Amino acid sequence: MKKGNILVVDDNSNVRAALRILLNAHFEKVSLLSSPNQLPNVLREFSPDVVLLDMNFSAGINTGNEGLYWLGEIKKQDAELPVVLFTAYADVDLAVNALKKGAADFVVKPWDNAKLVATLRSAYSLRLSQKEVKRLREKQDVLTKDMNKEKNVCWGASAAMLKLKSMVEKVANTDANILITGENGTGKEVIAREIHRLSRRCNEVMISVDMGAITETLFESELFGCVKGAFTDAKTDRAGKFEAANGGTLFLDEIGNLSFSLQAKLLNVLQTRQVTRIGSVKAADIDIRLVCATNRNLEQSVEKETFREDLLYRINTIQIELPPLRKRIDDIELLTDFFLHIYGNKYNKQHLRPTKAAIDLLKQYAWPGNIRELQHSVEKAVILSEGNELEPSDFMLKKQNNHPSGKPECLTLDEAEKLVIKNALIRHKGNMSAVANELGITRPTLYNKIKKYGL
Numbered sequence: 001m002k003k004g005n006i007l008v009v010d011d012n013s014n015v016r017a018a019l020r021i022l023l024n025a026h027f028e029k030v031s032l033l034s035s036p037n038q039l040p041n042v043l044r045e046f047s048p049d050v051v052l053l054d055m056n057f058s059a060g061i062n063t064g065n066e067g068l069y070w071l072g073e074i075k076k077q078d079a080e081l082p083v084v085l086f087t088a089y090a091d092v093d094l095a096v097n098a099l100k101k102g103a104a105d106f107v108v109k110p111w112d113n114a115k116l117v118a119t120l121r122s123a124y125s126l127r128l129s130q131k132e133v134k135r136l137r138e139k140q141d142v143l144t145k146d147m148n149k150e151k152n153v154c155w156g157a158s159a160a161m162l163k164l165k166s167m168v169e170k171v172a173n174t175d176a177n178i179l180i181t182g183e184n185g186t187g188k189e190v191i192a193r194e195i196h197r198l199s200r201r202c203n204e205v206m207i208s209v210d211m212g213a214i215t216e217t218l219f220e221s222e223l224f225g226c227v228k229g230a231f232t233d234a235k236t237d238r239a240g241k242f243e244a245a246n247g248g249t250l251f252l253d254e255i256g257n258l259s260f261s262l263q264a265k266l267l268n269v270l271q272t273r274q275v276t277r278i279g280s281v282k283a284a285d286i287d288i289r290l291v292c293a294t295n296r297n298l299e300q301s302v303e304k305e306t307f308r309e310d311l312l313y314r315i316n317t318i319q320i321e322l323p324p325l326r327k328r329i330d331d332i333e334l335l336t337d338f339f340l341h342i343y344g345n346k347y348n349k350q351h352l353r354p355t356k357a358a359i360d361l362l363k364q365y366a367w368p369g370n371i372r373e374l375q376h377s378v379e380k381a382v383i384l385s386e387g388n389e390l391e392p393s394d395f396m397l398k399k400q401n402n403h404p405s406g407k408p409e410c411l412t413l414d415e416a417e418k419l420v421i422k423n424a425l426i427r428h429k430g431n432m433s434a435v436a437n438e439l440g441i442t443r444p445t446l447y448n449k450i451k452k453y454g455l
Contacts, residue, residue, distance in 0.1 A: 004124040005029040005048045006031070007031050007046060007048035007051045009036050009039065009053045009070070011054065016034065031046050036057060036070040040077065048081070050083075051081060052084050052107075053070060053084070054087065055067025064098070067098070071103055072101065083102070083103050084103070084107055085106050086111075087108060088110075153190055153191070154334060156328060157334060160328065167318075168191065168194060168198070168320065169198060176317040176318050177289075177317045178292070179292050179294070179320070181293070182324070183416065184372070184417055184420070184441075185369045186325070186370045187370075187371050187372075188253070188295075189293065192293060193251075196289070199289060201248050205248040207245035209253065210253050211257050212441075212442075213442045213445050216259060216261075220240075220278055221238070222240060222241060223269075224278065225239045226278040227277050229279065230278040230280075231278065234278070234279065240275065242269060242286050243275060245288045248289070250289070251292075252292045254295070255298075256295070260307070267308060269286070270315070292315045295413060295417070325370045326366050329363050335374055336362060339374065340352055340382065340390075349382055352382060354389070357392050358390050358391055358394070362397075368419060368420045376438065377395045377397065380396060398423065414453075417453075418455070421435070421446070421450065421453065421455060425450075425455060
């Protein structure tokens with residue numbers, strides 16, 4: 001199937017006649033001009049994919065300067081339009097000069113039909129590639145602007161969160177490596193995205209990697225990439241997460257789950273700022289902002305020799321600790337209103353409001369799943385609501401195990417996580433997809449945690 005629009009600009013009528021016959025057999029549309037003076041209008045109306053441009057139009061002049069001039073004029077109108085220059089006077093310096101000024105190729109008359117067609121097809125393929133790159137860039141720009149325009153953080157009014165907000169605003173505009181710590185569901189990824197949104201890299205991509213979901217065998221290919229044939233499933237060259245995040249932010253979630261042997265490989269990349277794809281010997285420079293997150297106490301992991309001390313120093317130039325929701329009681333009402341606004345719009349129930357009794361209940365609850373659990377509770381309440389007011393029963397909170405004093409039982413992070421997962425497994429009768437969805441984690445991460453806690 002013939003594809004591509006070719007514009008030929010040549011003052012020789014015999015050349016134009018020969019090219020009309022040749023090129024019409026290989027391309028969808030061919031337009032021929034005898035003078036370059038018509039180029040500005042024809043470029044707008046014909047929209048060529050490739051221009052085949054003669055370099056000399058005035059009798060007795062063969063310097064090629066006319067062709068270089070019109071090459072410049074074409075590039076002013078469309079900088080990415082491939083232009084193949086056409087001349088009867090072969091000159092190496094002229095060809096080099098033309099290529100420096102943006103010509104896609106250089107063809108000498110008399111031409112070889114097969115070579116000329118191949119050259120124009122190559123230039124057409126270049127045009128398609130440029131259009132696709134432009135489309136992807138425009139798409140990324142739109143997505144990035146939409147993502148950055150949408151403010152997805154409800155900071156609350158508690159002293160702890162106002163202090164944390166101030167710290168985030170201070171460090172976001174630097175390239176310092178940041179470690180975000182806190183229990184599951186406290187919003188570590190949300191804070192990471194806010195750091196990226198406020199940074200100098202906000203117009204570039206942020207790549208998120210769940211370290212708990214990557215197996216040891218896939219670690220290097222996922223993060224560092226591979227070349228075709230490096231291993232059985234390497235069908236094509238593929239960039240890893242580091243290269244994909246180049247110029248932007250790389251977010252490594254659940255960094256504490258990384259095995260000791262793989263920590264050394266990660267540390268080497270962070271120290272050298274270079275990454276080598278599997279199967280390649282060529283190292284590529286990387287420029288990323290690193291943000292990591294974990295629900296583990298990495299200082300204790302260092303003491304137990306399950307986490308490298310030098311890697312910990314590398315990733316936590318600045319450490320941000322997110323408090324659990326049970327220590328942010330003053331923020332619960334604001335967070336509830338925040339999620340009500342989101343899900344009220346989503347489910348067309350914009351007039352819903354919680355009663356005072358409902359807010360009091362939400363403040364008394366221990367929230368073992370933190371903000372994520374509150375978010376899911378609000379969404380379920382909105383879906384099932386029948387009136388304009390949300391009562392305590394609409395939130396369907398889990399029963400709490402309390403001490404005789406009436407205060408919530410104090411659990412370690414691991415104990416609380418184990419209890420949340422155990423209850424979710426019971427509630428969903430072992431349905432892993434449903435449990436992972438409720439907890440807001442991936443199935444591989446869920447399997448890892450079940451194995452960790454012996455559930």
